[in-house]
Amino acid sequence: MVGAGVVGAACAYYAARAGLAVAVVDRGPVAxxxxxxxxxxxxxxxxxxxxxxxxALLSTRLWRELAEDLGExxxxxxxxxxxxxxxxxxxxxxxxxxxxxxxxxxIAEEVPGERLRELEPHLAPGLAGxxxxxxxAQVQPALAAAxxxxxxxxxxxxxxxxxTVTAVDLGPDxxxxxxxxxxxxxxxxxxxxxxxxxxxxxxxxxxxxxxxMPRRGFVLVTEPLPRVVRHKVYAADYVANVxxxxxxxxxxxxxxxTPGGPVLIGASxxxxxxxxxxxxxxxxxxxxQAAELFPVLAxxxxxxxxxxxxxxxxxxxxxxxxxxxxxxLHHACGHEGAGIGLAPxxxxxxxxxxxxxxxxxxxxxxxxxxxxxxxxx
Ligand SMILES: Cc1cc2nc3c(=O)[nH]c(=O)nc-3n(C[C@H](O)[C@H](O)[C@H](O)COP(=O)(O)OP(=O)(O)OC[C@H]3O[C@@H](n4cnc5c(N)ncnc54)[C@H](O)[C@@H]3O)c2cc1C
Numbered sequence: 001m002v003g004a005g006v007v008g009a010a011c012a013y014y015a016a017r018a019g020l021a022v023a024v025v026d027r028g029p030v031a032x033x034x035x036x037x038x039x040x041x042x043x044x045x046x047x048x049x050x051x052x053x054x055x056a057l058l059s060t061r062l063w064r065e066l067a068e069d070l071g072e073x074x075x076x077x078x079x080x081x082x083x084x085x086x087x088x089x090x091x092x093x094x095x096x097x098x099x100x101x102x103x104x105x106x107i108a109e110e111v112p113g114e115r116l117r118e119l120e121p122h123l124a125p126g127l128a129g130x131x132x133x134x135x136x137a138q139v140q141p142a143l144a145a146a147x148x149x150x151x152x153x154x155x156x157x158x159x160x161x162x163x164t165v166t167a168v169d170l171g172p173d174x175x176x177x178x179x180x181x182x183x184x185x186x187x188x189x190x191x192x193x194x195x196x197x198x199x200x201x202x203x204x205x206x207x208x209x210x211x212x213m214p215r216r217g218f219v220l221v222t223e224p225l226p227r228v229v230r231h232k233v234y235a236a237d238y239v240a241n242v243x244x245x246x247x248x249x250x251x252x253x254x255x256x257x258t259p260g261g262p263v264l265i266g267a268s269x270x271x272x273x274x275x276x277x278x279x280x281x282x283x284x285x286x287x288x289q290a291a292e293l294f295p296v297l298a299x300x301x302x303x304x305x306x307x308x309x310x311x312x313x314x315x316x317x318x319x320x321x322x323x324x325x326x327x328x329l330h331h332a333c334g335h336e337g338a339g340i341g342l343a344p345x346x347x348x349x350x351x352x353x354x355x356x357x358x359x360x361x362x363x364x365x366x367x368x369x370x371x372x373x374x375x376x377x
Contacts, residue, residue, distance in 0.1 A: 001022065001023070002026075005145055005196050006144055007194045007343045008332070009144075009152070010346060012148070013155075013347055014347040014348045014350065017351070018351045021156065022152060024157060031142035034196050035142060036142045038340055041138060042056075042139060043056065043133075043136050043341055044101070044136060045101075046234075049100050050365075051317060052317055052338070055342050055361065056345075058361060062344035063137060063344055064076075064078070070144070071147070074139050075139055079136070079232065080132060080134040081232040082111070082133070083131050084130035084234075086126075086127055086235070086236075087128050090128060107135055109131065111129060113126075120229065123233070138258075148343075163182060164181060167179065167180040170206065176189065192354075193319075196212075196335075200213075203323075203331070208325045211314060212312065212313055213313075214271070214309035215269055215337070216268070216275065218266070218268045222264075228294065229256060233294075234253065235289070249268060250268065251282060254267060263290075265287065265290040269310075274309055283305050310337045311334045313334040317366055318366055319366055319367070321349065321350070322353055330354065331368045332346050
């Protein structure tokens with residue numbers, strides 16, 4: 001596995017559990033990439049019916065099982081999500097969205113405006129209504145990656161940090177033979193590209209095109225508070241922002257409490273390369289939207305803000321599974337803003353494929369060769 005983020009960790013966990021000999025290589029520490037800079041929302045609520053929702057529903061079940069296996073340390077909270085609309089038209093749009101989701105197994109309970117505060121006592125008054133999604137949950141992403149890897153190591157996996165994969169070795173038949181790092185050669189009949197936002201670079205080392213791009217996001221962290229926010233709460237327009245392919249700035253706050261007390265307010269979306277500059281405009285917009293939904297947050301101190309770069313593929317679906325162009329090369333990257341949530345299903349599907357089993361879901365929509373190489377006929 002190349003990458004010790006949550007996706008590589010989940011792949012290592014399920015592959016080791018399936019009895020495979022596994023080595024995980026990362027140029028940095030565990031969770032030093034986007035996993036350490038994300039939030040821990042495990043959402044079905046924001047996904048329309050289709051392959052990504054199928055992955056999310058499978059992951060929902062797997063996260064529940066993992067939480068038992070990994071224990072309290074990963075801060076798994078099956079707290080549910082609440083999506084709210086400020087207008088009747090917005091509520092109607094949520095109703096139509098939820099009807100489609102229900103048809104494929106999502107639990108979505110309509111909440112009239114006057115009952116929203118039974119779920120969230122500090123919500124702004126006057127909202128038109130919303131939906132409660134009891135399957136939405138939360139984990140602490142860096143801890144989840146660390147504990148998945150710890151469990152994988154107990155099952156025999158090797159973890160190598162601080163080494164950069166600089167080459168993917170191919171045999172004369174074009175099949176994968178292993179990888180080279182800046183310090184050693186690792187022989188392997190299969191290589192899993194779990195390099196997140198850098199998955200395109202890793203693919204290029206094997207000679208194939210995979211257009212993973214960074215989509216920047218900021219998160220605000222407040223001072224520790226008593227539980228003023230009980231669920232994951234966001235406004236209806238968040239779904240449109242997630243699905244948008246625009247490179248421009250989009251913000252719609254998702255608000256959640258954490259076991260430690262701080263409230264997390266995420267997240268913006270924009271494609272500005274790997275620009276790490278702190279944007280006050282973005283932070284102001286997120287804070288304003290959060291205070292609109294929860295007026296109690298208007299007087300709360302923000303302790304810090306951080307940013308990360310989501311691994312974005314142009315159709316918003318990850319690349320998962322064997323690459324038909326290079327035998328032995330598998331991809332598990334490009335999960336954009338949902339990689340924490342989708343990690344277990346990704347890991348399980350990769351392990352199933354590596355062990356020659358029929359994967360539980362059709363991997364067709366996630367094929368890495370679905371993107372044409374720009375500039376060639
Ligand atoms: C602000 C923000 C909020 C988010 N909120 C959520 C959320 O609430 N829920 C959710 O599900 N997702 C969320 N995400 C998205 C989520 O964080 C990512 O989808 C996920 O972390 C991707 O995990 P990964 O393991 O694929 O990548 P990463 O965690 O980036 O891991 C990839 C690893 O590969 C290593 N690597 C790369 N190239 C090489 C190489 N050549 N050699 C060795 N190692 C290499 C890197 O060092 C890195 O550690 C958010 C993201 C951001 C930025």
